[in-house]
Amino acid sequence: MSHPGDIVIGGTFMIHLERVFNDLDFTTKPSELQCQLFATEYYQSMQALIFAVEEINANPELLPNTTLGYQVFDTCFTLRKAAEGTLSLLSGGNVITPNYHCLKGAPLAGIIGDSWTTTSILMAQILGLQRYPQISYFATNPILSERNLFPSFFRTIPSDEFQMRGLAQLISHFGWTYVGLLANDNDYGQFGLQTVKQEIINGGGCVAYAENILTGQPNRNAPHLVNVVKKSSAKVVVMITSDFDFVAVMEEMLRQNVTGITWIASEAMSTSNLLSNEGLKGIVLGTIGFAIHRGKMPKFTEYLNSLSPSKNLNDAFIGEYWEQIFSCKWPDKENLNIGTENITMKACTGREKLGSLLTEEYHRVSLNVYTAVYALAWALHSLQNCSPGNGPFQHGSCANISSFHPWQLLHYVNNVRFKAQDGSQVFFDAKGNPPPIYDIVNWCAKDKDILEPVTVGSYDLNAPDGKTLNIDTVGITWNNNDTQVPVSKCSPSCTPGSRKVIEPGKPLCCYACARCPQGYISNQTDAVECLPCSWDSWPNLQRTKCIPRTTEFLSYETPLGFSLAAITIFSSLVPLIILGIFMYYKETAIVRANNYSVSCLLLLSLFLCFLCSLGFIGYPQPEKCLLRQVAFGMVFDLCISCVLAKTITVVIAFNATKPGSRLRKWTGVKVPYVLILCCALIQLSICLIWLIFFQPFHELDIETKPGIIIVNCNEGSSTAFWCMLGYLGLLATISFIIAFLARRLPDSFNEAKFITFSMLAFLSVWVSFIPAYLSAQGMYTVAMEVFAILSSSWALIVCIFLSKCFIILFRPNMNSRENLMGKGRHYR
Structure with a gap:
């Protein structure tokens, strides 16, 4: 199909989408290639070339006095037809003569085409030999941007490099992490498949499967592809294919009744009229994809409506x-x-x-064809308006519009820049690519329930605000007319408070969910790692946020702390009361017979023993931590030393009365005090070594109890603590042994049996304290020690002083020297 002119523009279009497949037996010459399945959309894009040529010819300001002609060919979606059309254009006639231009007709400016990447590569290799400009309106393979391979190739559609990155970004935008890929087995499909797959993986997603659509087979291998889609849990499938191949797969989907799949379409098929087939509505509905940027062309719509078989006899x-x-x-x-x-x-x-059928004023592929024709026209216009001496070629020369060389026009195409009808600037970068911009379309049912693509967003790498992807999510209709974004994940989302655990042998998107470990949180869905809380905080029950840890110590505000403090204060009054009784009745026989001065010292030490319990209650300040155990050890040492002194005094007193006893010289008043002082000095030495070399200190324990900060005192050295406590146990044991051996002395003067019971109780308390102390945690460790202090102090009060107070207060007749001495004589 052609029209004469001063300069000819060639064009190749897929007016038919398929050839008739014939079996080759290799015994006879193959029959002439026959085309079938007429494509109205590509026919209309061919008309855009004719419309643009006629419009340019009618414009007196563009290429004045020069008429453009055209010659177009149907490639029938085959390499053979594309090569035939290209060589025919170069030969200048219907007979193909490689490397020769047989007819001296109008010069060929360039070729608009092709729509298929593989055919465009073949044509670019041929045209590039002589630098004929080639502008494709639909070939998107990035390899065509290689200037060393295709020096004269341009296009008015962005490279797949941008589209595939955009498709991956679209998938990420909707949160789809597990998708399938179906792609043609040609250059377009294979590059797109590899690019999208890598971009999805880089974005943290996974590819469930990647299958090829075999374009060389009549059924496109559709049965196998549909089985793969059915078996997979991926509910989103990216289709990098042509519209005709897509329809072949969809028809098989329909036969096998496979629904519920959201299709992501590449621009090669996303706006094709074939998708509006009524029978495919249930499958195609909700499809979303990238589309060629559309533009308003009302005059072209009028031109299409004016077509008629009676008028266009040359068509x-x-x-x-x-x-x-x-x-x-x-x-x-x-x-x-x-x-x-x-x-x-x-x-x-x-x-x-046609007026009632063709009402759409916006066009996509046709706009690209229209823009390509104008790019050649403006390049020719610049060539025509070249001023000799200021030209771009040697010595400032210019080319002749009627007999230029292809490489001369190529120079002007490289530098062409003009304003399109919508006001946008049209130009080519150094690789022959236009500014990258796509529309995002969604197939939904509009008037009369007919499926049609609706623009719902855009992908513009040159967006002024830097936001490349803009989508109206609310305006999208999904599969089954649902308005909710479909989910396509290999595994369900991990809720906040858990993290993803990759399962061996499975893709990264196929994971299990594990609850965050103790002390960690995750506050987002599908967290890869759980985040640790700070030392002073702890996860809530759901482990979604950190909350302040509870502080624990034996406080006066707690029931346990308050009770122990009350008991301590009450208990500390008892030795003072007994001391008052002893001082009041100090001249009585029973008080004088029981070593008044040592008893008073013992009562004062018991008072201090009770009071030292208060050092363990309340917030453990550093000063309190430093002194409380030492204070406890010293006063208890004083207490046990007094008991030991009383015991030894009793033994010495009774044994000194025997004839010839050497113990008479030890019956003085100083002996018990010296003994008490010696015992205290040993304990003091232990405590000083402890304080100098292993000072106790204030400590915040976050390990013992989860979620709780235990405020306690670290003893600095467990050895020092147990040495101090062990020394008290040693004194108590010695007192117990001596008192036990002296238990048969006369009752009147004998404190030995009371001391025996008191030391037995004392030792029992502190031996029981050891396992209880080691097994308790937090404030209960401190409570155990306070309880042991109170219990052992009460044991001494009860066993040593209770009976004496009872006699003094309620049996005064027994509190006499005669009574005590009488019992003594009866014993002897």
């Missing part, structure tokens, strides 16, 4: 176009009956009106 394809648009057959066709049910189609008359 070899308008008959098929008419049949496709109006679903009719021309009367000269042999058979008007089609289908298995013998449906009779109406006859075409040529008087049908």
Whole structure:
């Protein structure tokens, strides 16, 4: 199909989408290639070339006095037809003569085409040899940007490099982490498959499967592909294919009744009219994808509506176009009956009106073709307006518009820059690519429940605000007419408070969810790692946030602390009361007989023993930590030393009365005090070594109890603590042994049996204290020690002083020297 002119623009279009497949037996010459399945959309894009040429010819300001002609070919989606069309254009006639331009006609400016990447590569390799400009309107493979391979190739559609990154970004935008990939087995599909797959993985997603659509097979390997889709849990599938191949797979999906899949379409098919097939509505509904940026072309719509078989006699394809648009057959066709049910189609008359069918003023592929023609026209215009002496070639020369070389026009195409009808700037970068921009479309049912693509967003790498992806999520209709974004994940999302655990042998997106360990939180869905809380905080029950730890110590505000403090204060009054009784009745026999001065010292030490318990209650200040154990050890040492002194005094007193006893010299008053002092000095030495070399200190324990800060005193050295306590036990044991041996002395003067019981009780308390202290935690450790102090002090009070106070207060008749001495004589 052609029209003469001073300069010819060539064009190649996939006006038919498929060839008739014939079996090759290699015994006879293959038959001439026949095309089938007329594509109205590509026919309309071919008309955009014709419309642009006519519009340019009618414009007196663009290429004045120069008329453009055109010559277009149908590639039939095959390499063979594309090569034939290219070589025919270069040869200048219908006969192909490689490397020769046989007819001296109008020069060829360049070629607009092709739509298929593989055919565009073949054409670019041929045209690049002589530097003929080639501008594709639909070939997107990034390899075509390689200037050393394709020096004269340009395009008005962005490279797949941008589209595939955008598709991966679209998938990430909707939170789909587990998707399938189906791609054609050609250059377009394979590059797209590898790029999208890598971008998805880089974005943290996973690819469930990556399968090829075999374009060389009539069924496109659709049965196998549909089985893969059915078996997979991925509910989102990216399709990098042409519209015709997509429809072949969808028809198989329909046969196997596979639904519920959200299709992500590449620009090669995302706006094709084939997707509006009524039978595919249940499967195609909700499809979302990238589309060629559309533009408003109202005059072109009017031009399409003016087409008529009677007017466009030079158009070899308008008959098929008419049949496709109006679903009719021309009367000269042999058979008007089609289908298995013998449906009779109406006859075409040529008087049908297109105005009611073609109302869309926005166009996509046609706009790219239109822009490509204008790019060549403006390049020719610049070449025509070149001023000799200021030209771009040697010595400032210019090219002749009627006999220029291809490489001369190529220079102007490289530098072309003009304003399109919508106000945008059209130019090519150093690799022959236009500014990258895509529309995002969604297939939904509009008027009369007919599926059509609706623009719901854009992907613009040159967006002024830097936001490349803009989507109106609310305006999207998903599969099954749902408004909720579908979910496509290998594993369900891990809720806050848990993290993802990768399962061996499975993709990264197939994971299990594990609860965050103790002390860690996660406050987001699908957290990769749990975050530790700070030392003074702890996770809440759900482990979604850190909350301040509870502080624990034996406080006066707690029931236990208050009770122990009250008991301590009450208990400390008892030795003072007994001391008062002893001082009041100090001249009585029973007080004088029981070593008044040592008893008073013992009562004072018991008073201090009770009071030292208060050092263990309340917030453990550093000063309190430093002194409380030492104070406890010293006063208890004083207490046990007094008991030991009383015991030894009793033994010495009774044994000194024997004739010839050497113990008489030890019956003085100083002996018990010296003994008490010696015992205290040993304990003091232990405590001083402890304080100098292993000072106790204030400590915050966060390890013992989860979520609780135990404020306690670290003893500095466990050895020093147990040495101090062990020394008290040693004194108590010695007192117990001596008192036990002296238990048969006369009752009147004998404190030995009371001391025996008191030391037995004392030792029992502190031996029981050891396992209880070691097993208790937190404030209960301190409470155990306070309880042991109170219990052992009460044991001494009860066993040593209770009976004496009872006699003094309630049996005064027994509190006499005669009574005591009488019992003594009876004993002897």
